[in-house]
Amino acid sequence: MADLDWRALHEPFLLGCHAQERRESLTAVWPGFAESAGSHLYVAEDGDGLLGFVAVREVVGEAEVDAIAVEPRARKRGIGRVLLGRVDEDLRALWVTRIGLEVRASNVPARRLYAACGFEAEGLRKRYYENGEDAILLGKTLAVAVRDGSLVAAS
Numbered sequence: 001m002a003d004l005d006w007r008a009l010h011e012p013f014l015l016g017c018h019a020q021e022r023r024e025s026l027t028a029v030w031p032g033f034a035e036s037a038g039s040h041l042y043v044a045e046d047g048d049g050l051l052g053f054v055a056v057r058e059v060v061g062e063a064e065v066d067a068i069a070v071e072p073r074a075r076k077r078g079i080g081r082v083l084l085g086r087v088d089e090d091l092r093a094l095w096v097t098r099i100g101l102e103v104r105a106s107n108v109p110a111r112r113l114y115a116a117c118g119f120e121a122e123g124l125r126k127r128y129y130e131n132g133e134d135a136i137l138l139g140k141t142l143a144v145a146v147r148d149g150s151l152v153a154a155s
């Protein structure tokens with residue numbers, strides 16, 4: 001995972017996709033991620049190994065997609081969509097009401113994936129990345145409502 005994340009971060013348009021400090025400690029961070037409180041980690045694999053992963057952190061009813069990457073050889077086959085679909089399903093079951101993330105304005109594949117999975121633009125962080133590029137803040141409300149005094153999970 002650390003290797004795939006590192007390579008994904010170094011794709012030309014993605015350099016600096018995430019905070020500098022995380023890039024410097026990827027191999028230290030990932031082994032412990034699944035054990036840390038509120039973390040959700042899903043991987044897609046085939047006989048040759050890892051195809052992709054998504055890492056999500058959840059704090060008091062809200063979640064953030066921390067990282068998602070699919071091996072270049074396996075892209076555009078629906079793996080990213082399946083991974084995010086699983087996140088959606090599991091977080092709803094935990095009564096998480098919102099998922100957020102940030103994405104580079106130029107990262108068209110990721111923006112298409114997020115749009116296909118129901119994320120909408122909620123804001124902009126100007127010049128967030130080290131090359132001066134803006135971060136687009138995306139969010140998705142997981143429809144949990146109170147009806148007649150009860151929590152209701154909606155589609």
Ligand SMILES: CC(C)(COP(=O)(O)OP(=O)(O)OC[C@H]1O[C@@H](n2cnc3c(N)ncnc32)[C@H](O)[C@@H]1OP(=O)(O)O)[C@@H](O)C(=O)NCCC(=O)NCCS
Nearest residue numbers: 008068069070075076077078079080081109110112113116
């Ligand atoms: C972004 C990423 C995870 C997408 O994974 P994926 O498995 O290829 O995505 P999917 O096959 O599930 O595609 C989902 C949707 O996004 C679209 N999409 C994916 N890659 C695309 C591309 N290169 N160009 C245009 N659309 C693309 C697909 O067409 C699909 O939409 P559709 O169902 O309406 O046709 C993958 O490109 C990746 O690992 N990129 C590098 C890491 C990265 O950018 N992570 C996000 C950081 S914020």
